[in-house]
Amino acid sequence: MSETALLVQRLAEAVGPDAVSTDPAVLAATSHDTWPVATKWARQGLHPHQADVVVRVADEADVVAVLRVAEETGIPVTTRALGSSVTGQPLPTRGGIVLDVSSLTGPHEIDEIDMTVTVPAGVNGGELERALQEAGWTTRFSPQSLYRSSVGGWLATLATGQFSSRYGGVEDLVVGYRVVLADGAVAELTAAPRAAMGPDLRRIFLGSEGTLGVITRATLKIMPIPAARELAAFRVPDVVSGLAILRAQAARGLRPALLRLYDVDEARHAMADADVSSPVLFTGTEGEPAIAAAEMAVLTAIAEEYGAVAIGPEPVEAWLDRRFDFSTVERLLDTAGGYAETIEVAHTWRHIEALYTALRKVLEPLADEVLVHFSHVYTQGTSMYVILLGRADDDAAATARLTEIWATAMQTCLDHGAELSHHHGGGLARSPYSRRSLGSAHRVLRRLKHALDPDGLLNPGKLGL
Template identity: 60%
Template sequence: MPVIDQLRDSLGWDVVLTDDADRDARSHDTWPVATVWAKLGRHPHRPDAVVRASSVEDVVTTLRIAAQTGTPVTAWGLGSSVTGQPLPVAGGIVLDLAGLVSEPVLDEIDRTVTVAAGVRGSDLESWLGERGLTLNHSPQSLGRSTVGGWIATRATGQFSSRYGGIEDLVVGYQVVLADGTVADLGQRPRAAMGPDLKQLFLGSEGTLGVVTRVTCKVFAHPEHRVVEAFTLPDVEAGLTAMRQISQCGLRPFLVRFYDRDEAAHAVPHEEISAPVLFLGHEGLTSVATAEHAAATAIVASLGGTSMGAAPVDAWLSRRYDFSTVENLLAEPGGYAETVEVANVWSRLAPMYAELKQTLAPLATEVLGHFSHVYDQGSSLYMILLGRADDDETALARLEEIWARAMKVVVAHDGEISHHHGGGLARQPWVRESLGTGYPVLQKLKDGLDPAGLLNPGKLGFGRR
């Protein structure tokens, strides 16, 4: 391909990879559907070349050559997406940003840290931890995802009920547009000069630009932390407790409510026959203690019974463990899927009930938990575990899970994704989900990437 020759002339042969193994490695992320494709030896979304960028100049050069030749470009971090976001459905170039790393730059007065977009989340958290600081951004994929990937996917972490998602934690970032233009976006600390452009590329999945540098807030480690687990009579009581805790102004760092089926996994060494709530507060000792007392009083008023701190402490020690899903997917015919969605409080329980009923025939276990709490609602995480006769049947089962789940969520006017993003998994439902807001997104795409070269096939966009 002429574009490959241009890339090699400009970037070097060692930067532009075309071997089958290199291209195959970027044709599967950790989406269970893609994992089964790999087991079956299929590579339906394979790039023509991989560019391993190690500088902003590499990104600019790649995008300019792509624009001149009309070649699609799909950004790639560490391939940890679970929805097919970095898969190059139109071939072309995969722009691998894992080598775009730098030493963190810490501003202790403003409490920010700046790093290149390819830095691994756990590496940055460890670096900050040595200095008594933390990001307070804790996705389960912390050790498998990049800082730039958090921006592109609008990620959130397990403690977001107190600290917010990446949209709340990012101060600013640098992005390279489709034509190679470099833009720095952010506010100091807030501005009233037009819209907040920082929000524009959050969650854009590489369809509007490529993030190359990120500045995030950092926090001191909390003075005090208190955690506790409770059983509750039913799902309605648990959701009411979460809603009342949030709406009265309490901000626990941890709020996770498991239905009875998932509670058995959340508290694996005890006999559990009721839903379970994990609750935790942190900060100044006096404040955290008072908030926890107020929150636990709400839980008790709804029939909650304390199980002590041990179940939460055990979960905190294993919260980055993916092994249940990964081990099942590794079995012949094994399949597992996680579908995270969201809704307002008034529609959340009915949506959950219909999802449980609709998905029950498709898996051995259908588990549910609620987390990431807001004054107006919460996310809902459905986890499905099953075994089929063979991998072909498992693949069909996974596809059916997505079709049924998305249909239910749209019918309940919910959000079809809370934090995993759209990718390929949700591509058929993007326009229906966004409704009359979709033309606004399309106009942004038309203005920033008129040729449709950046990550085509995502967020409802196709290649022109």
């Protein structure tokens, strides 16, 4: 009996034969996510990162059983949920087992007194948000992939949402969670509402991309649906002025729910108007009516100090209606030779303008269009999101161009001391640059990995591990 056949037999004994698959179609499907490079591989019939077996688990006990089999056999395990990663995080670099946790679903539990919701990790984020809103609650966590991503995926990739300038990222949303370690042990990490008994252990697994453990259940903060919302769009003289507005409002302590500064090239897309000739700023405040109105009034005054001109709420309303639309990128990727990529990075106020200028300069020769916006704002700086659209001779050439884009962008960010990812995480796209990006901190990550997964079985090949 072959090694794979023995593995399949062990897994079938552990979780039942119906949960275990070696069907070529299933193996092929789980060898890709929504990373554009992987999409191009799929169009060419290429499967460079394919598992030997896929196990679709139904509950935490199944996860424990699979990881114990993996530990006993020395077989690597790569966790996969809904496959919405855009950087290759759930792709198995050493074959082995793909642990499909998309069936870790079930009812959520709302605690209206403590204002939390507890939910299995495989639950679709959009379905959870819809159910919460029907009950009068919301997480206000809204990644563009809301309806394509899982709650556990948010934690594993350190995700953030479109309203993060007010509500923060997933690290601010999560109260606690359960995680299965490499040896099958289960740990519950929580703080109610804050704890100072040692380091905040909840942070260890956030953003770890399945390399340290498998998250099975999470408790998140919820709040009543905001009573009011104010929206406004502005024409801005230039990107420098727009960044000055973002910095000034942060310095004055505002917390608008929405801040999106588009450079002129992306402003034409955001406004659906090819004649737009200046950057555009989309803003939104929310909460109690008087507070939302007052915050918008102050934000408007700050924008006008830097030469911005209000153009009404309609452009923002239109964007809100289509903010989950991926079709431009998807259509281009689904054509022969078409390529598209999204790269989100971050830097401080002191350095963000130079990074913007440098990235545009090196990336413009590599695509037909380079579009940039700034959409997650902090007291010390902001994220920068780059969209590249282009066409090559064929899909092989498109794949090569995407590889060149990544190498060029990452090296430029390293040269400028920028954060290589703001919210898409590392995956295969950024793993080669992880050690240089994290520097001496990568030694801490390696020691954590050795302590929690000494045989290196969990999602190998990610985060420079």
